[in-house]
Amino acid sequence: MKRPSVILLLLALILSAVFAASASAGGKEGWGRYGSFIGRYHVKVLSGGSAGVRGGELTMFIQEEFPGSEEPAGILKLRTKRNNDVVYLKELKHRGRARTALVKGGSFLGPTIGRFSGKMRRPGRIVANVSTRSLGTVELAFTRYSRKPTQ
């Protein structure tokens, strides 16, 4: 095989590997520019799921357990008639307007119990489905009211 062919073949292999990795992970890391999503959100319930979610709140922030470990994450409280359901968003991904995350239970280090899958209509405005075994699939509209996670 001639050298240019080998190089092209290697390039093709590398590109396909990168594409495959990206596709299997569901997009690029994070939810895009921090300024477009970090902060606190009101939650409007579009569909309450099997648990009958009535409302909630979302906080998106940069988790930094140690220097250099910056990683966006979220805390989602969903309120049913009888419970405060608090879950944690990790491994955020985006592709185009799509925004996804794994839903963790108990803490950010807890087990994966579901999935967050939505679209960012514009910075600070997200519509998403949140699915867990306990809640079923809940459809929610998130509207940011503060760019500061702790205020």
Added chain:
Amino acid sequence: MRLKAPFLALAALAVTIVLAACGGGSSSDGGSTAATANGPNAASAPSIEDWPVFGRDRDNTRFATQDEINTGNVGELGEAWSTGLGPDQYLMESFPLVIGENVYVTTSTDEVMQINGKTGHINWTYAPEVDFSQSTGVGGYGITVNRGVAAEDGKLFLLTFDNNLQAISQRTGERLWSSQVEDPATGAYESMAPTAYDGKVYVGVSGSEDGVRGKIAAYDAKTGKELWTFYTVPKAGTKWVPEGGGGGTIYMPPTVDPATNTVYVGTGNPAPVLVGAKRPGRNLYTDSILALDAGTGKLKWFHQEQAHDLWDYDAESPVVLFNAEINGEMKRGVAEAGKNGLLFLLDAKTGEDLFPPVGFVKRDHTPPTTKPTLECPGPVGGSQYSPLAYSPETQAVYISGIELCMYLRVTYENHNGEKQFAGDRVVPKDTEKSGTFTAVGVNTGKVIWKHDMPTPMDGGATASAGGLVFTGDQQGILYAFDAANGEDLWQADLKLAFGTAPVIYSIGGTQYVLATVGGAALTASEELGEIGARVIAFKLGGKKLPTGPELKG
């Protein structure tokens, strides 16, 4: 144990009505069911025995006076009922109360449930509106826990994560009043159960790692009005506390001694946590046991367990009071096990050591530097919030220990998760997390027996007049040891990690051991196995559960 007379009367009336409805007659010993199921001791068992305050009695001993379940028959213990605590519950650090026929338990997301103690039926759930957004600051892990309620005069008192003290009706679960004890914007949060006594509710705040200024305060139980506040450290920017610093926060309920009108409480570490140069001196009153006047909040004495702390060695677990004969003299004592791996036995009048501190885990630490140093115990080690049990029969306290060394490194940086830790803490790779369970004589200051446990021990202990001491591990194994010699008498594999110690109560003459399981936040979060938080009651003759592995020690 201490019970309010009107309450006893109501409880007895309730039992009588239930027994009559069941055709069990008016026998106050629980009728034929109890006699058959519970063996010869059933006839002498009291009809109702509550667990009405955090540690069952005002001395906070976690010692149950019933002996129906004992060293001779504990092998017959089995599941009476089991109740799940709702969707997406994964942690459980709640220490229940039992009053009359009802169990009162909280979830990690601040719900309060009244559960029938005989059947496990959830009678009502109180679900308050809570802002959990500040859990961005709880170690960056998003951990929220609630360690239980206090009860007095028909009210339950709850501290919500976002720093509200709420009173709710014990009967209906309706909210009566709510009072904010701290602004969440300071980084303060709540995890502790309050203490209620004589018309006052005693509370603290958590969050030393965020530079929160620690305090203990008393509130009027009828109105929620603040009566007094004692700050455990100076205001930020004054005396030894640098700007943004603080500490001395509180994680577990204070212990009130009615005889001396004294409130005892343990405090947490100073902040910035790893950078001692920014906070000169001993950093009073961090990592200390405080004795305060219950009426005014005035300091009577303090005993600092770790001066100028550089390792996050809180005096976090709740204080236990005891009476012991020491060198021929009766002494009123205070026991507390710290995160520095030492048990302190103090004179309750003066705060002076009765004995030298007793180690219960490996201790080998040096001041942290900008290069990683291995510190034992690490910041998640020693004894965390885990309550001791004290048995007046063995004159011993029982300590849950965590064997976990960690690398610490000073970085001077504030990280988003914790604003004032000022460094890294990392568990070494291939570390096998383990624990200890240790009995120490309060009249000798000596270890009586000790078990090396297969996992960190975070839940605490519970002792009984049946000669038993109970504790649970992170694999979900509930153990019953012989309190005198540590013999492993009984185990049950509950499949969910322990973050609390059992409570013991009796209804209709039947003694129950109640375990709340689901895991402790800091030690179990990486090891959560089966999902869910549950309350599981055991009684003699109940359903058998599988056992756990044999212990080494």
